[in-house]
Amino acid sequence: MLSTVFDLPLWNLPWWGYLLIALGMTHVTIASVTIFLHRHQAHRALDLHPAVSHFFRFWLWLTTGMVTKAWAAIHRKHHAKCETAEDPHSPQVLGLKKVLWEGAELYRAEARNQETLEKYGHGTPDDWIERNLYTRHSGKGILLMLLLNVVLFGPIGITIWAVQMAWIPITAAGIINGVGHYWGYRNFACEDASTNILPWGILIGGEELHNNHHAYGTSARLSNKWYEFDIGWFYIRTLETLGLAKVRRTAPVVRWQPARPMVDFSTVQAVITHRYDVMTRYARLMNKQLKRHLPQGVNVVKMREWLRLSPAELKQDEKAEIEQALEKSEKLAKIYHMRQELTHIWERSTLTKEQLVKNLQDWCQKAEASGIEALKDFSLKLRSYA
Numbered sequence: 423m424l425s426t427v428f429d430l431p432l433w434n435l436p437w438w439g440y441l442l443i444a445l446g447m448t449h450v451t452i453a454s455v456t457i458f459l460h461r462h463q464a465h466r467a468l469d470l471h472p473a474v475s476h477f478f479r480f481w482l483w484l485t486t487g488m489v490t491k492a493w494a495a496i497h498r499k500h501h502a503k504c505e506t507a508e509d510p511h512s513p514q515v516l517g518l519k520k521v522l523w524e525g526a527e528l529y530r531a532e533a534r535n536q537e538t539l540e541k542y543g544h545g546t547p548d549d550w551i552e553r554n555l556y557t558r559h560s561g562k563g564i565l566l567m568l569l570l571n572v573v574l575f576g577p578i579g580i581t582i583w584a585v586q587m588a589w590i591p592i593t594a595a596g597i598i599n600g601v602g603h604y605w606g607y608r609n610f611a612c613e614d615a616s617t618n619i620l621p622w623g624i625l626i627g628g629e630e631l632h633n634n635h636h637a638y639g640t641s642a643r644l645s646n647k648w649y650e651f652d653i654g655w656f657y658i659r660t661l662e663t664l665g666l667a668k669v670r671r672t673a674p675v676v677r678w679q680p681a682r683p684m685v686d687f688s689t690v691q692a693v694i695t696h697r698y699d700v701m702t703r704y705a706r707l708m709n710k711q712l713k714r715h716l717p718q719g720v721n722v723v724k725m726r727e728w729l730r731l732s733p734a735e736l737k738q739d740e741k742a743e744i745e746q747a748l749e750k751s752e753k754l755a756k757i758y759h760m761r762q763e764l765t766h767i768w769e770r771s772t773l774t775k776e777q778l779v780k781n782l783q784d785w786c787q788k789a790e791a792s793g794i795e796a797l798k799d800f801s802l803k804l805r806s807y808a
Contacts, residue, residue: 463490493529511595525595605619627653686779
């Protein structure tokens, strides 16, 4: 009987047909990861109709063997402990090579950590089929997928299955978790090292726009600039139009108004809401001043990278080198220390409204009295956020 199945597959296709089938199946898998596991389960950025949600669960059981609770918990821990020794897969800590090539192994190791599952895995599916099939027999789905591929396509089905099994370990566990925290462009000056790998988020469902995601983790939409395309967001909007999904949150859009003469609480709220945009603009300000005021003999690229980090993220020798450079440029030192003071405004969550207003007002007055034109202009920009 097995010989008959191999000799007579249900579908006989040309070579390009099998290629399209493989690409189509892997694309459904990455869509399931980005829409269901990532944006719906881990971050609650959208709600899904139960039928759609269950389809994604079933498909992921067939094609990855990943358990929803484990995936969501590991990803939430990644955000909570990003770029620290407790981050399950930081290339900044573990090295790019290890995360790129052993990302799936790092995931499996963390999935065995019961403390991670209990602390970060709340709110994920816990119904009968999850407990008795998807979680309990997580590996049997991929075996069923192998059998289906062989029945449908014959021996070439084994190759299609192998591509399916490798897709998430390579693209998600390797490329997104590895390259997405190591190399690429940044729209937002986040506290972590996240990057956008490509502006056209198609092959990995929009997950390539990783810096955008870390800036606004609970946003259902990962694209931010006009030239960025998030195909996962396209699918979400399509589901929403059909009444099968409901978007709960998206990243705030920066809006402007004439600069207020004085800082009030609405100014503080706008600045805190758009703090990543604020710090990105401040980083550009610092980069321009570096070129003008950095002493000769100091590596501009290296200094730019260090200055975007908080003091807690720097090594002692890096701190010493920064201080030596800043001692030779009063303006650069002023701009650098003003950056630290600005971030402290939203880092102190226990402050009252009045204290927040006073702190931001004091910062603006200090910037305008600094004698540095770039800081004066930046104070005006802060008072223009709506």
